[in-house]
Amino acid sequence: MREVGPRTPPALAGSRGLKDFIRTTATPLALSGFVGGLAFITYSVFSWLQWHSYTIRSWDLGIFTQLAKDYANFRPPIVSLKGDGYNLLGDHFHPLLVLLAPFYRLFPSAYTLLVLQNILLALSVVVVCNFAIKRLGTITGVCLGLGYALSWGLQSAVDSQFHEIAFAVPLLALALVALLEERWRSVWLWAALLVFVKEDLGLTVFVIGLVMAWRARSSAGLWLSMWGVGWFVLTTKVILPSMNPGDHWAYQSQLNIRGLLSDPGSLLQQDKVATLLLLVAITAGLCLFSPLTLIVLPTLAWRFLSDLPVYWGQEWQYSAVLMPVVFCAAIDALSRRKVLNSIRLSRLAGTAVLLISLVLTSQYAFGKLSDPSKNFPLTSAASSQNALAAVPDGVTVETDISLMSYLVDRTEVYWIGNKNPAPEYVLMDVSGRPGIAPTTIAVEAEQRFPGTRFTTVFSDGHYQVARKQ
Numbered sequence: 001m002r003e004v005g006p007r008t009p010p011a012l013a014g015s016r017g018l019k020d021f022i023r024t025t026a027t028p029l030a031l032s033g034f035v036g037g038l039a040f041i042t043y044s045v046f047s048w049l050q051w052h053s054y055t056i057r058s059w060d061l062g063i064f065t066q067l068a069k070d071y072a073n074f075r076p077p078i079v080s081l082k083g084d085g086y087n088l089l090g091d092h093f094h095p096l097l098v099l100l101a102p103f104y105r106l107f108p109s110a111y112t113l114l115v116l117q118n119i120l121l122a123l124s125v126v127v128v129c130n131f132a133i134k135r136l137g138t139i140t141g142v143c144l145g146l147g148y149a150l151s152w153g154l155q156s157a158v159d160s161q162f163h164e165i166a167f168a169v170p171l172l173a174l175a176l177v178a179l180l181e182e183r184w185r186s187v188w189l190w191a192a193l194l195v196f197v198k199e200d201l202g203l204t205v206f207v208i209g210l211v212m213a214w215r216a217r218s219s220a221g222l223w224l225s226m227w228g229v230g231w232f233v234l235t236t237k238v239i240l241p242s243m244n245p246g247d248h249w250a251y252q253s254q255l256n257i258r259g260l261l262s263d264p265g266s267l268l269q270q271d272k273v274a275t276l277l278l279l280v281a282i283t284a285g286l287c288l289f290s291p292l293t294l295i296v297l298p299t300l301a302w303r304f305l306s307d308l309p310v311y312w313g314q315e316w317q318y319s320a321v322l323m324p325v326v327f328c329a330a331i332d333a334l335s336r337r338k339v340l341n342s343i344r345l346s347r348l349a350g351t352a353v354l355l356i357s358l359v360l361t362s363q364y365a366f367g368k369l370s371d372p373s374k375n376f377p378l379t380s381a382a383s384s385q386n387a388l389a390a391v392p393d394g395v396t397v398e399t400d401i402s403l404m405s406y407l408v409d410r411t412e413v414y415w416i417g418n419k420n421p422a423p424e425y426v427l428m429d430v431s432g433r434p435g436i437a438p439t440t441i442a443v444e445a446e447q448r449f450p451g452t453r454f455t456t457v458f459s460d461g462h463y464q465v466a467r468k469q
Contacts, residue, residue, distance in 0.1 A: 036126035039149035043118035053376035090243030117166035143350035157281035159365035195231035202232030203298035254268035271312035289333035386461035398399035402429035442466035
């Protein structure tokens with residue numbers, strides 16, 4: 001395959017004064033780096049507020065921290081939060097997460113994963129913004145870069161805390177920019193790595209390959225498609241079943257194709273329609289003018305085929321991988337003369353995209369930054385710290401999601417929803433059960449583990465901690 005340089009963008013005229021100075025002295029990479037830096041700061045402020053207010057969205061941060069801890073200590077990812085002896089490579093296929101190991105070894109904390117995710121997402125902002133500036137000029141490019149940085153899909157990913165898709169977002173941005181610049185080897189490099197982030201991304205690689213084959217008029221894209229499909233089949237039919245305790249791909253049952261065929265109208269459910277409309281709206285409809293938008297189809301397909309409503313909407317991390325696609329599609333559309341050949345209209349479109357992202361921000365995660373004291377209260381911080389202090393290092397703990405991410409670095413943690421071996425400690429959030437006795441959690445632990453005795457070592461109305469005798 002032969003590398004081909006990017007097409008020469010149309011000449012962009014500009015006004016005099018400060019705009020000319022910026023255009024002639026600041027390189028696209030420097031400007032996009034500045035935008036990416038702003039994005040990283042925003043993401044990190046949000047994560048810091050979450051962490052210090054003990055706001056944990058799910059058990060996933062704890063799960064991936066246990067994975068990083070094992071990799072950092074040269075062990076397979078046996079994650080007790082998923083079950084006793086559970087190999088996380090039997091849940092989803094994400095061997096690329098081994099890259100977390102050196103960072104976690106240096107900074108052994110679940111918070112390290114939040115910082116790393118913010119860096120990776122901000123890196124994708126630099127990639128998208130740099131390309132937009134080179135193709136469309138400073139003003140339009142920066143507007144699109146900021147709009148992408150504040151897109152609801154990335155906001156939701158930051159809010160949901162660490163997930164494996166943190167690696168997929170910059171890889172997708174790099175692959176799609178290379179595709180639009182006709183650097184075919186680079187497309188292959190970046191897209192091929194996606195299959196090692198999560199098994200369903202093999203289907204995304206399949207569509208990227210098809211788009212590449214159409215644009216390059218060569219078989220290289222078809223080989224990339226075969227690579228994506230091959231890994232999807234291999235992981236879902238061989239690798240994941242061989243490592244999963246149930247000897248099957250754990251998520252196969254969620255693809256309810258039969259249900260869709262019997263009720264096609266299920267595709268018109270409110271959350272699904274809203275997600276589609278917001279994907280179009282976030283780019284002011286520009287993504288509809290580029291074939292790159294087809295790359296969203298595999299992700300939308302598995303989400304909308306599922307019976308789980310959590311996959312349909314916008315709240316969690318599932319839409320983060322769609323943001324580079326629709327924004328690169330929008331840039332592609334804007335750079336085509338047949339769509340918009342006016343510089344003024346191009347700038348107007350870029351400004352519209354930024355304004356839409358800003359308006360939507362009030363409805364998504366970053367809207368909470370307008371009132372941190374209300375949305376990230378510290379009222380329970382002292383109680384949380386005292387409960388954690390009651391659990392010594394190196395012990396086994398059974399707990400709910402409330403403080404698990406703060407325990408996984410120094411203890412072996414089990415989730416209370418699984419069938420677990422008897423732990424040395426039990427820590428539970430009891431703030432939703434007013435008036436219960438201080439010994440309630442100890443008594444309940446004795447009932448779950450017959451033949452054991454537990455003693456309450458901490459109780460303050462928010463948390464209870466019990467120790468096995």
